[in-house]
Amino acid sequence: DGGITQSPKYLFRKEGQNVTLSCEQNLNHDAMYWYRQDPGQGLRLIYYSQIVNDFQKGDIAEGYSVSREKKESFPLTVTSAQKNPTAFYLCASSPRRGTYEQYFGPGTRLTVT
Amino acid sequence: GENVEQHPSTLSVQEGDSAVIKCTYSDSASNYFPWYKQELGKRPQLIIDIRSNVGEKKDQRIAVTLNKTAKHFSLHITETQPEDSAVYFCAATRGDSTLTFGKGTMLLVSP
Numbered sequence: 678d679g680g681i682t683q684s685p686k687y688l689f690r691k692e693g694q695n696v697t698l699s700c701e702q703n704l705n706h707d708a709m710y711w712y713r714q715d716p717g718q719g720l721r722l723i724y725y726s727q728i729v730n731d732f733q734k735g736d737i738a739e740g741y742s743v744s745r746e747k748k749e750s751f752p753l754t755v756t757s758a759q760k761n762p763t764a765f766y767l768c769a770s771s772p773r774r775g776t777y778e779q780y781f782g783p784g785t786r787l788t789v790t
Numbered sequence: 791g792e793n794v795e796q797h798p799s800t801l802s803v804q805e806g807d808s809a810v811i812k813c814t815y816s817d818s819a820s821n822y823f824p825w826y827k828q829e830l831g832k833r834p835q836l837i838i839d840i841r842s843n844v845g846e847k848k849d850q851r852i853a854v855t856l857n858k859t860a861k862h863f864s865l866h867i868t869e870t871q872p873e874d875s876a877v878y879f880c881a882a883t884r885g886d887s888t889l890t891f892g893k894g895t896m897l898l899v900s901p
Contacts, residue, residue: 708887710888717799717893717894718893719796719879719891719892719893719894720834720879720891721891722888722889722890725888727887733886735888767833767834774887775887777822777824777839777883777887777889778824778836778839779824779836779889780836781826781833781834781835782833783832783833784832784833
């Protein structure tokens with residue numbers, strides 16, 4: 678999982694601002710995922726993409742948007758419509774649809790005040 | 791959709807004891823069950839996984855068992871060490887090839 682990078686590690690924003698979190702992988706993986714982690718809540722799926730130029734909503738997509746223009750990159754935008762954006766955000770990738778094993782990036786801790 | 795329940799939410803053991811964490815799932819079509827370990831502030835790391843055609847899998851001090859009939863699977867850690875202290879997550883596949891995660895178990899191993 679050293680091949681998945683997320684930046685920055687910590688991010689601070691004012692309420693009402695959109696913010697984009699970066700996720701890059703050099704593992705040649707087809708599928709990429711975004712999760713949100715809150716204390717005691719486990720990992721909840723925001724969006725996922727199993728192939729370039731295609732992505733699907735996960736369980737908590739409201740207030741978030743993504744793009745998948747390149748195989749290596751899957752940026753997540755947290756919009757001002759997300760009511761409670763402060764959380765730890767994790768990106769993951771897996772080799773291809775149907776292989777299931779997911780490998781995580783180091784995460785970005787977003788704080789919105 | 792898939793629902794994964796994980797118990798207990800916290801588990802305290804003495805060094806050298808065994809630890810068992812249990813998960814149940816709802817979708818009988820689930821066929822892959824990974825376990826992740828997450829240390830404080832770090833990324834989740836895959837430590838062991840099992841597929842539906844296997845009942846048990848071992849890797850040194852950790853093992854996972856699967857009971858498809860009862861729809862539950864468990865993580866077993868023997869001879870626990872302080873460095874095993876972390877949050878452990880189970881997960882199960884859904885029909886769209888994504889994973890549903892349990893809410894996690896905080897394992898504390900006291901020296």
